[in-house]
Amino acid sequence: MLQILTPEGKTVGEPPLRLELTRRLYRAMVAARTYDRKCASLQKQGRLATYAPFEGQEAAQVGSAAALSPDDWVVASYRDAAAMWMQGYPWELLILGRSGDERGGAVPEGVPVLPPSITVGAHMLHAVGLGWAARLRGESRIAMTYFGDGATSEGDFHEAMNFAGVFRTPTVFLCQNNQYAISLARAEQTRSETIAQKGDAYGVPGVQVDGNDLMAVYAASKRAVARARSGEGPTLIEAVTYRLGPHTTADDPARYRDSAEESRWRARDPLERVRRYLEAAGAWDEAWQKQIEAEEAAEMERAVQAAESLPPLDAGDIFGAMFGEPTPQLVEQRAEAMRETG
Ligand SMILES: Cc1ncc(C[n+]2csc(CCOP(=O)(O)OP(=O)(O)O)c2C)c(N)n1
Numbered sequence: 001m002l003q004i005l006t007p008e009g010k011t012v013g014e015p016p017l018r019l020e021l022t023r024r025l026y027r028a029m030v031a032a033r034t035y036d037r038k039c040a041s042l043q044k045q046g047r048l049a050t051y052a053p054f055e056g057q058e059a060a061q062v063g064s065a066a067a068l069s070p071d072d073w074v075v076a077s078y079r080d081a082a083a084m085w086m087q088g089y090p091w092e093l094l095i096l097g098r099s100g101d102e103r104g105g106a107v108p109e110g111v112p113v114l115p116p117s118i119t120v121g122a123h124m125l126h127a128v129g130l131g132w133a134a135r136l137r138g139e140s141r142i143a144m145t146y147f148g149d150g151a152t153s154e155g156d157f158h159e160a161m162n163f164a165g166v167f168r169t170p171t172v173f174l175c176q177n178n179q180y181a182i183s184l185a186r187a188e189q190t191r192s193e194t195i196a197q198k199g200d201a202y203g204v205p206g207v208q209v210d211g212n213d214l215m216a217v218y219a220a221s222k223r224a225v226a227r228a229r230s231g232e233g234p235t236l237i238e239a240v241t242y243r244l245g246p247h248t249t250a251d252d253p254a255r256y257r258d259s260a261e262e263s264r265w266r267a268r269d270p271l272e273r274v275r276r277y278l279e280a281a282g283a284w285d286e287a288w289q290k291q292i293e294a295e296e297a298a299e300m301e302r303a304v305q306a307a308e309s310l311p312p313l314d315a316g317d318i319f320g321a322m323f324g325e326p327t328p329q330l331v332e333q334r335a336e337a338m339r340e341t342g
């Protein structure tokens with residue numbers, strides 16, 4: 001397993017990131033954690049629907065997305081807000097989407113990110129298709145797709161990997177192995193020793209990295225992105241990490257795992273290890289920490305305000321999101337919804 005930054009914040013070998021970029025990505029992880037905790041709190045206040053927190057997985061998402069060029073695709077799941085935001089998806093749309101408002105899925109022009117997939121695994125195929133389309137058009141953009149350990153048991157994962165392997169599509173498969181698929185532990189998910197080795201069957205190189213190590217994730221992603229862009233084909237990256245919170249706000253992890261396990265992983269907090277590294281390099285102090293936390297908190301307040309100050313969605317509008325020309329059934333359903341909601 002590739003590790004560059006140890007939990008104590010010491011580097012093994014040459015760091016792949018310069019100090020200034022490390023500081024920027026640390027700040028991005030602080031922003032991601034601010035968003036995540038804000039959403040969990042909004043959900044408790046009844047202002048969001050079910051929310052899937054990703055605390056503990058910030059390095060896996062930020063470190064991988066940082067390896068992309070601005071027009072590369074991000075095709076992700078419900079737990080990957082930080083990766084989507086890194087590639088330009090605004091916080092306010094992520095918040096809006098989680099409040100159940102369809103307008104959260106309207107991706108701004110020029111942002112190469114698909115709305116998050118709730119269907120486990122289905123979106124990996126979309127990422128393969130987007131990369132394949134880019135290749136056919138002679139574009140150099142690639143697609144990075146984010147999914148979990150559980151998603152690698154889905155048929156869609158195998159179809160996506162096979163197609164990508166056969167056609168050498170420019171796809172990076174980024175698996176966040178967070179040890180659980182809801183309550184199902186990783187060991188019960190698959191007899192495969194690692195998830196990375198699942199790439200072997202498809203001729204797709206697989207690499208396992210410490211997913212709580214920003215530098216290892218970044219280094220592996222950089223290599224995979226370069227490989228995809230140069231036409232050498234896909235890579236499967238297994239980022240070994242841990243979901244510190246519940247599966248969603250509707251889940252109680254105490255029913256299937258013990259708190260000692262959570263404490264062990266808390267000690268491997270991806271933010272804390274970068275913080276230690278920066279501090280040792282003289283590039284972190286309390287004042288800066290307070291400043292960025294305050295600025296990110298203010299930014300999140302702005303995003304919440306922007307999401308919540310939109311005029312209410314007309315119930316009829318949700319029927320317009322799927323087809324240019326609505327089907328007769330949709331016309332009928334829309335009329336019914338309008339009658340019921342007045
Ligand atoms: C096709 C499909 N089957 C089942 C579900 C219900 N479901 C939602 S999340 C989840 C577990 C997914 O686990 P994993 O892929 O490890 O991702 P994680 O939630 O841990 O990020 C399941 C079974 C779903 N959304 N879609």
Ligand SMILES: [Mg+2]
Nearest residue numbers: 148149180181
């Ligand atoms: Mg999982």
